[in-house]
Amino acid sequence: MSEIDLTKRRSHALLRGGPPNPENIPAGCAFHPRCPIAQDICRAEAPAFRPAGASRARCHFAGET
Ligand code: SF4
Known part of the structure; x- marks a missing residue:
């Protein structure tokens, strides 16, 4: 059985908080309270759908990086 190496660097961001309350969705992008950018x-x-590589994403900045 392999062990988790906690010293390795992550290539993805860790998000704080949780998903929004469905009875009180935030204005704008529902993800904005947790989004680091x-x-x-x-x-x-x-946001509307925008091209993002071979797919699409609902992000104002999709496809810009
Ligand atoms: S539109 Fe994109 S950048 Fe803006 S909060 Fe949503 S996911 Fe983040």
Whole structure:
């Protein structure tokens, strides 16, 4: 059985908090309270689908990196 190496660096971000309350979804992008790159537009406007590589994502900045 293998062991988890806690000293290895992660290549993904760890998110704080939890999913929004379905009875009180945040304005704009519902993910903005937890998103590490949220901007003012994320708090004001829900994002539409945008191309993201071979797929699409509902993010104001999808496909920009
Ligand atoms: S629109 Fe994109 S950048 Fe903005 S909060 Fe949502 S996931 Fe994050």
